[in-house]
Amino acid sequence: MEYHSARTAEEAIELLTETGMDTRALAGGTDLLAQIRSGRVRPQRVVDLKKIPEFHSIEESESGFQIGASVSGAEIGEHPSLRAHWPGLVEAAELIGSTQIQGRASLGGNVCNASPAADTVPALIAASAICSVIGPGGRREVPVEEIVTGPGQTSLKLGEIVAHFRLSRRLKNSGDAYLRLIPRSEMDIAVVGAGVALTLDEDDLCVACRVGLGAVAPTALLVSEASNALLGRAVNDASLADLEEAARAAARPIDDKRGTRDYRIRVAGVLARRAATLAMKRARGLDK
Amino acid sequence: MRHIRATVDGEATEFLCDEGSTLLDALRDSLQKTGTKEGCGTGDCGACSVIFDGRLVCACLVLAAEAEGATVETVEGISKEGVLHPLQRHFLEDAALQCGICTPGFLVAAKNLLERNVDPSEEEVRFWLAGNLCRCTGYDKIIRAVLNTAAELRGESS
Numbered sequence A: 001m002e003y004h005s006a007r008t009a010e011e012a013i014e015l016l017t018e019t020g021m022d023t024r025a026l027a028g029g030t031d032l033l034a035q036i037r038s039g040r041v042r043p044q045r046v047v048d049l050k051k052i053p054e055f056h057s058i059e060e061s062e063s064g065f066q067i068g069a070s071v072s073g074a075e076i077g078e079h080p081s082l083r084a085h086w087p088g089l090v091e092a093a094e095l096i097g098s099t100q101i102q103g104r105a106s107l108g109g110n111v112c113n114a115s116p117a118a119d120t121v122p123a124l125i126a127a128s129a130i131c132s133v134i135g136p137g138g139r140r141e142v143p144v145e146e147i148v149t150g151p152g153q154t155s156l157k158l159g160e161i162v163a164h165f166r167l168s169r170r171l172k173n174s175g176d177a178y179l180r181l182i183p184r185s186e187m188d189i190a191v192v193g194a195g196v197a198l199t200l201d202e203d204d205l206c207v208a209c210r211v212g213l214g215a216v217a218p219t220a221l222l223v224s225e226a227s228n229a230l231l232g233r234a235v236n237d238a239s240l241a242d243l244e245e246a247a248r249a250a251a252r253p254i255d256d257k258r259g260t261r262d263y264r265i266r267v268a269g270v271l272a273r274r275a276a277t278l279a280m281k282r283a284r285g286l287d288k
Numbered sequence B: 001m002r003h004i005r006a007t008v009d010g011e012a013t014e015f016l017c018d019e020g021s022t023l024l025d026a027l028r029d030s031l032q033k034t035g036t037k038e039g040c041g042t043g044d045c046g047a048c049s050v051i052f053d054g055r056l057v058c059a060c061l062v063l064a065a066e067a068e069g070a071t072v073e074t075v076e077g078i079s080k081e082g083v084l085h086p087l088q089r090h091f092l093e094d095a096a097l098q099c100g101i102c103t104p105g106f107l108v109a110a111k112n113l114l115e116r117n118v119d120p121s122e123e124e125v126r127f128w129l130a131g132n133l134c135r136c137t138g139y140d141k142i143i144r145a146v147l148n149t150a151a152e153l154r155g156e157s158s
């Protein structure tokens, strides 16, 4: 196996596009190196993205945030402004693995590894994150929910990589939250994950809402039926019950050792409701 | 084979590695720094914990080739001139080890925590060390050794 550390995106794309060669992008390696070791993948060349400036920095501007695809969970957690604007996304990033894994695990790797249970994907979906994808054909912008197409599968073409994720600033009276259930308190894979971002108006009615669900389908889901349950309404027991129902209806999970299908469907409703309640409190400024 | 130059435990170090081999392999096999242990090789146990450019990581999930120009701190740099670090002393005094396989990882991870926060709560210590597995001690003594070290470093009696 060849190892290359790319200095520029152009260099990385060229190295990844070599025909007739199994090439892989490398960010934190917390998925890829475990897969190489187990023999599940056998790349002939890995291209390290971490030294490319766009990939390893977080930029804040008037229009929002640009989070480099290989920035680690630890760095995301240490960014006070990102924490203030998108606490739910930061929580999701910080839930990945242990302190050791946090030192390396990136958003780009979490999304592009395409696990149905990846923690940051529902939170990124809720936050309307846009991926800046670069490749041999230039740069294109892709909503995060369009990257993953199935377990281990993405819509990225040969040589394409995610350079950064773009988020708006937090709008007035807005909040986001991500909650997951795992069988123990640390170091496990989500049974269900739920991300919600919402905005309230002056009359406390919900005027914008996005709900993302993880681990209940082959890919994380953007559940518009669940957001529709809140839109134009006050966030109260009645509207939250409708959201819970819609989240349950959207879930089509599998049975496995972490939970049965029925259990996951129920938990999807409960977590979506709790995440929406927390997002609402944040939107009202009652909870950071 | 690739020629790597890095700073390991404070010393400028050079070694040769296979491009597919891990930093853990390089430390143990090329540099004979066998203090860093391999428990799982998949990031789950923390026995291979090292500080890589200031961050706590699993050496089994880092390629050796990534270490070019990097600073790596292992358990072997923790004691200075034959004097144990307070954490090492407390691990002994508080009987925080039995077989010892997990101990290097716990020491590296706990030292990194105490450098960031010399007054962690028990809960913070437990969360910080959640990626370090021990099959012998039951954790309580490890947590106590870390908290006692923190108290000593703050100048409180312990």
Ligand SMILES: Cc1cc2nc3c(=O)[nH]c(=O)nc-3n(C[C@H](O)[C@H](O)[C@H](O)COP(=O)(O)OP(=O)(O)OC[C@H]3O[C@@H](n4cnc5c(N)ncnc54)[C@H](O)[C@@H]3O)c2cc1C
Residues within 6 Å of the ligand: A024, A025, A026, A027, A028, A029, A030, A031, A032, A033, A034, A049, A069, A070, A095, A096, A097, A098, A101, A104, A105, A106, A107, A108, A109, A110, A111, A112, A113, A117, A118, A119, A120, A156, A160, A161, A162, A163, A187, A188, A189, A190, B042, B043, B044
């Ligand atoms: C002990 C342990 C615990 C874990 N716990 C969790 C958890 O709680 N929740 C969770 O969601 N995950 C968990 N994971 C999985 C993993 O840590 C995350 O998915 C992590 O975010 C992957 O990021 P990375 O930077 O390490 O990716 P890498 O391993 O470097 O890459 C993963 C995949 O994405 C591709 N890739 C990486 N970056 C890009 C890019 N910019 N563009 C295109 N493709 C790219 C790679 O080619 C590879 O196929 C855990 C892993 C371990 C070992």
Ligand code: FES
Residues within 6 Å of the ligand: B037, B038, B039, B040, B041, B042, B043, B044, B045, B046, B047, B048, B049, B058, B059, B060, B061
């Ligand atoms: S050997 Fe690296 S985490 Fe177990």
Ligand code: FES
Residues within 6 Å of the ligand: B096, B097, B098, B099, B100, B101, B102, B103, B133, B134, B135, B136, B137
């Ligand atoms: S002392 Fe044996 S594994 Fe911890």
